[in-house]
Amino acid sequence: MKNEHRPLLIVEDDPGLARQLRWSLEKYQPVFASDREEALALVRKHRPAVVLQDLGLPPDTNGTDEGMACLQEILRLAPDTKVIVVTGNGDQSSAVRAIGLGAWDFHAKPLDLDVLGILIERAQRIWALEQEHRALQQTAASPLSGIIAASQNMLAVLRQVEKVAPTRATVLIQGETGTGKELIARALHRLSERAGQAFVAINCAAIPDTLLESELFGYEKGAFTGAARQTPGKIELADQGTLFLDEIGDMPLDLQAKMLRFLQERVIERLGGRREIAVDVRILCATHRDLAELIKSGAFREDLYYRISEIVIQIPPLRERRSDAIPIAQALLRRAAEQHGRTIRGFTPDALQAIEHYPWPGNVREMENRINRAAIMAENAMIDAGDLDLEGESDKPFPTLKTIRENAEREALERALGAAAGNLSKAAELLGISRPTLYDLLKRHHLTTQ
Numbered sequence: 332m333k334n335e336h337r338p339l340l341i342v343e344d345d346p347g348l349a350r351q352l353r354w355s356l357e358k359y360q361p362v363f364a365s366d367r368e369e370a371l372a373l374v375r376k377h378r379p380a381v382v383l384q385d386l387g388l389p390p391d392t393n394g395t396d397e398g399m400a401c402l403q404e405i406l407r408l409a410p411d412t413k414v415i416v417v418t419g420n421g422d423q424s425s426a427v428r429a430i431g432l433g434a435w436d437f438h439a440k441p442l443d444l445d446v447l448g449i450l451i452e453r454a455q456r457i458w459a460l461e462q463e464h465r466a467l468q469q470t471a472a473s474p475l476s477g478i479i480a481a482s483q484n485m486l487a488v489l490r491q492v493e494k495v496a497p498t499r500a501t502v503l504i505q506g507e508t509g510t511g512k513e514l515i516a517r518a519l520h521r522l523s524e525r526a527g528q529a530f531v532a533i534n535c536a537a538i539p540d541t542l543l544e545s546e547l548f549g550y551e552k553g554a555f556t557g558a559a560r561q562t563p564g565k566i567e568l569a570d571q572g573t574l575f576l577d578e579i580g581d582m583p584l585d586l587q588a589k590m591l592r593f594l595q596e597r598v599i600e601r602l603g604g605r606r607e608i609a610v611d612v613r614i615l616c617a618t619h620r621d622l623a624e625l626i627k628s629g630a631f632r633e634d635l636y637y638r639i640s641e642i643v644i645q646i647p648p649l650r651e652r653r654s655d656a657i658p659i660a661q662a663l664l665r666r667a668a669e670q671h672g673r674t675i676r677g678f679t680p681d682a683l684q685a686i687e688h689y690p691w692p693g694n695v696r697e698m699e700n701r702i703n704r705a706a707i708m709a710e711n712a713m714i715d716a717g718d719l720d721l722e723g724e725s726d727k728p729f730p731t732l733k734t735i736r737e738n739a740e741r742e743a744l745e746r747a748l749g750a751a752a753g754n755l756s757k758a759a760e761l762l763g764i765s766r767p768t769l770y771d772l773l774k775r776h777h778l779t780t781q
Contacts, residue, residue: 338362338377339451342370342384342401343417344392348442352383355444359451365389367401374408380458381435381451385417386425395425399432406433410676411461413454417442431711433676450680457683460658478514479659482652488515488644495642496522501594503579503639504617506646509696512617513577515644519615520573528572533565536581544586545602554603566599569612579639580620580631587632594638614639649691649698656698660686663699664714667706675706679713685721741776744769748778 339359343349349363362377364370366389374382382405386398395418402414413435418426426437435457436450460481480486495502496519504512513532520530538546545554549564566574576582582590593599594614598607616639625631649656660678668675678686691697705718716722743762751757759769773779 337380337455340364340370340373340377340379340382340384342367342382342388344385344387344389351444352442356383356448356451359455367397367404370401371404371408374405374412378409379412381454382412382414383417383447383451384414386422386429387419395422395428399429402429402432402434406676411458413458415447415450415454430679430713430715433712435677435713436680453680453683457657461661461677463658478511478518479655479662480652481654481658482647484647485652485655488646489518491642491644492518493522495519495644497524498642499613500641501614501639502616502642502644503622504615504644504646505622506617506619507648507694508619509694510646510648511695512619512646513575515646516573516575516577516615516617520575520613523573523613525572525613529569530573530575531565531569532575532577534577536578540583540586543583544589547586548589548599548601550602551604554601558603561601564599564601566593566610566612567601567608570610571612573613573615576614576616576639578618578620579616580618580622580625584630584632587635591632591635591638594635616640649694653687656686656691657683659695660698660702663695663702664706667699667703671703671706673706673709674712675709675714676712677714679715681716682714682719682721685716685719689721737776740772741778744772744776744778 339356339361340363341349341352341356341361342364343352344365349365353361353363359381362373362379364373370382370384373379384398384402384405386395386402387393388397388401391397398416402416405412405414414433416426416429416434416437418429418437418439422439426439429437435454438447438450463481478489480489492515502516502519504515506512516532517530520526533546535543545562545564547564547566549562549567550558552558552561593610597611598609600607622631622636622640626633626636649659660683664675664677667673686698693700701719701721702714705714709718744758747758747761750761755766755769759766762769764772
């Protein structure tokens with residue numbers, strides 16, 4: 332729902348300050364309450380995305396008990412609402428207590444309207460992201476459910492999945508550890524004509540080389556010591572369905588030869604057996620390793636690579652899909668809170684800022700581990716950067732659109748000047764602008780052609 336349909340609720344009993352806020356925050360269509368009863372009535376009526384609330388409310392204008400009670404009742408009525416509390420100058424203890432009760436952020440008097448505007452804008456942005464994710468969750472029957480994608484590069488991956496899934500092509504999914512390769516494989520299966528059949532997964536790196544062959548191809552009774560009965564392998568169990576070979580880059584060379592023969596002929600022989608068994612199965616593979624380098628070193632067969640890579644899907648690491656980080660974190664926190672029986676409302680602003688700035692070398696798997704630990708150990712209703720062990724990351728400034736545009740503009744200028752070898756007419760042509768405009772931009776960014 333758009334912001335104009337979700338007015339900003341301001342709970343403030345000072346008429347002068349209320350008038351000032353009405354004028355400075357008019358773009359949010361503010362509605363005003365002067366006490367707890369009025370505030371709760373407006374929450375029921377408007378379900379605001381954001382509430383700006385003074386902690387000193389009547390009849391306790393010199394204390395914070397009434398304000399704290401109002402905060403708790405607002406969150407009981409509308410748990411998704413982001414409440415920004417206003418505290419007295421230097422009243423750090425009340426701010427900390429409010430955050431512990433579930434307030435999203437705080438701002439101390441005297442009010443800095445520019446800073447306050449940034450807080451409100453960010454709170455509305457987070458609220459909108461959460462609502463968008465919940466809407467996606469409500470369509471959980473979708474074959475792509477469980478995959479959160481807001482970034483353009485991840486949305487491109489999902490479009491590729493939708494195109495490839497209905498075909499019979501063998502697919503190689505590449506990406507760093509923890510990026511969600513198995514999620515993509517399962518989505519390919521659910522969108523295929525084999526969706527009603529088995530999806531069988533095996534991790535080639537998790538099973539000792541001596542056992543991997545029998546796991547894949549099965550064995551006959553007496554094929555080796557301990558083989559007490561006939562046992563079908565994973566390939567056979569996936570007949571009519573999908574076989575997912577995770578970390579295929581770790582498959583031993585001798586087994587690669589046998590896998591190549593299966594992919595060419597679509598028949599297997601169990602260990603100790605003499606009978607060929609035809610198997611109709613779609614193969615999906617995944618690896619975090621560079622198969623081209625493994626081929627060069629002789630650790631992976633080039634002919635097998637061409638068999639398994641009819642289509643290659645490359646999953647970007649989380650550091651390259653920044654806009655996905657917060658929605659993924661919100662989903663993981665809800666799951667962790669439910670799993671561990673904790674009443675946790677969400678992340679504090681410093682935690683959200685840290686989540687956006689941290690490079691996540693372990694990708695979604697690392698994020699899941701940190702959030703699980705935080706959900707168990709957190710002492711308050713909101714997870715902060717310290718709970719995630721990401722304090723340093725929250726100190727980095729949030730990038731404004733102006734900063735992003737200026738950086739992109741400067742980079743484009745530098746690239747054009749380099750490509751044109753300092754020729755300003757050529758640089759202007761490459762950028763699609765006039766020479767006078769180019770001169771203005773060079774002056775603004777303090778760039779020289781000397």
